[in-house]
Amino acid sequence: MRETVAVEPFDKYAIEYIKKHLIPGAIIGIEAEGQRVYEKGFGYRNVAQQLPVTEDTVFGIASMTKSFTCAGIMKLQEAGKVSVHDNIVDYLPELKTSGGQVERITIHHLMTHTAGYPPLATHVYARKNSIEQDPSAKDYGLDLLNNPGPHIETFDEMLAFMANDDFEWLGEPGQFYSYSNDSYGLLGVIISRVSGQPYEQFIEENILKPAGMKNSFFDMRLLDEKEDVTTLYMKAKDGSHVYEAPLWWDAPSMRAVGYLKSTANDILRYLEMYWNEGVAGGTRILSKESIAQMIHPHVEYEPGRCYGYGLRIVPDYFGSTLISHGGGLKGVSSYMCAIVEKKKAGVILTNVSDVPAGDLLMNAMNITEGRELDASYSTYEVLEIDAEELQKFTGSFISSEGMNVQVVLKEGKLTIESNEVYRTLKCIGKNFFIDEDEKEGILQFLENGCGEIERIVYGGRHIMKEIM
CATH class of the missing domain: 2.40.128.50 (Lipocalin)
Known part of the structure; x- marks a missing residue:
């Protein structure tokens, strides 16, 4: 393990933090201009066997996958095959049965979570096979067991469900931001239909392999073939303990939502693309213009916090631009970030859900930036209400x-x-x-x-x- 910044106080803090939140294993990595300035594994990828976490340990990354999906759309736009301003029914005509609003939704709206979809049950039914096979699902942070709907295994089944589901739109396209796994499921279908390839294959060939991400994949079978893979854990509903829950969840029709597996080393290679204007490891992945579109603050979803394409944006993060995204899934709490102007990036991957992994990473970033460990870029005035x-x-x-x-x-x-x-x-x-x-x-x-x-x-x- 490399460690080039004297951060012993942070290490002590991190150990206590991980103990407090019952995190079995975690890896934190931070780079500045491509040089590793901090890297440390905490705990174990398998507690019973006392197997250490390394920078090449494979974890789930959950919704961090969404930026890869958007990068795939940008790649197709560069090839002249789509525009982010195209109407989605041009590619998904089956959705027309859900009413006139859907015909006004663009790819941009899907990428920015502004299509107007409320949270639907699509993702629950897409991973229903996994949930039904997993006794630990009862302890997951969402109620996933009381859903009588269908199994959604294919793109056709997903489109049929979304076209015919009985729901009320939140508002007109572009009116409201509401984080939407459903929207990203649709983006995966568009990528597959336009490219003529499975979504996973297109992302692997156009993003993962060119970036040198050798240990990143969607194929569940590779989990058994690779040696350095984490075991998954679940926290009991009452928060009293963590137990081994080895079954990985999958959603074949919605892998664009959050089903990439990766490592700290690979994610830091990927993040170089954002602070290096589309180039990672000496290879151009996307154009400078595409990167600018992805990290543009298209919509402000909270004061001072915006969303780009598959990335959260803080335009004023201690005077710089911060891009980030987290992920949460069974056995996954993850977070990645980059400070664009400083050419700096960080990642944390853990093997349990529902823990504040992002806070720990941002505290590590603070230390390497010379700030107080818990320094915040935002402050709030508290109002008294009876x-x-x-x-x-x-x-x-x-x-x-x-x-x-x-x-x-x-x-x-x-x-x-x-x-x-x-x-x-x-x-x-x-x-x-x-x-x-x-x-x-x-x-x-x-x-x-x-x-x-x-x-x-x-x-x-x-x-x-x-x-x-």
Whole structure:
């Protein structure tokens, strides 16, 4: 392991952090101008066998995959085969049965999560085979077991489900940002249809191999062929312990959403493409213009936080541009980032879900930047609101993806409960809240025309209030 920055205090902090959050194994890597400035494995890829984590240990990366999907779209645009401004029904005519709005949705809307789709159950049904085979699914952070819908194994089945599902659009295309796995599932179909290749093959041939990502793949069979692969773990629902849960989940019809497997070394090779104007390892992957489109802040989803194409953008991160994306799936909590102007990149990969891996990586980035470990680029002014006024925000908010969020008053304070974890909220603006440690992102409550709370924006998703 290479370690070229004196960060002993961070190592001690990281060990305690990992112990506190019950993370079996993690790898952190940071590079500046292509040189490794920090790299360390913590814990084990297999606890029972005491196997160490290395920079070449294969982990799931979950939704970090989304930027690879967008890079695939940009590659097709460079070849003149698509434009991000094309209407999606030009490539997915089956969706026309879902109403007139779908005909106004462009590829750009899918890439920026602004198509107007609410969270649908598509992704739940796409991985239903895995869920049904896995006893640990009961402890996952979403309710995935009470879904009577169909297995979605193919693109045709996914398109038919989305075309005929009974849902209400959140708004017009471009009106609202709502993080949408469904949209990225559709992008995978477009890539396959336009390229004439399976989505996975196109990404491998046009992004992974040219970037020198030798240990990155979608093929589940390779998990058994490679030696340095992590075991997956699940945290018990009550948070008391972690146990081995070796079954990897798959969603063959929606791999574009979050099913790439990779390593710290490979992700840092990939991130070079963003701070080096499309070149990684001396090979041009995308044009300078395509990279500029991907890291452009197309839509602001929270104050000071934007979304590009498959990447989150902070235009003013201590005076520089930060691009990033995280991922969460069974046995996966991951995060990658790059500070574009400083030609710096970082990644953390872990082998358990529902842990704040991104916070640990950004603390490591702070140390290598010479800042305090927990330095934040944003500050918030807290507003005092009495309990009577807070009452309007309480209620149950439920999505078809399996998310169940309860907002209640406890001892006069607004509290949010999700996945049996309670967090106290503080108000930072009209209908805007953040939890007390300022680590979980901003929550926004949206009103209907009568001034009543209609939905919550939680985890970037619009989740409707349950009508009692």
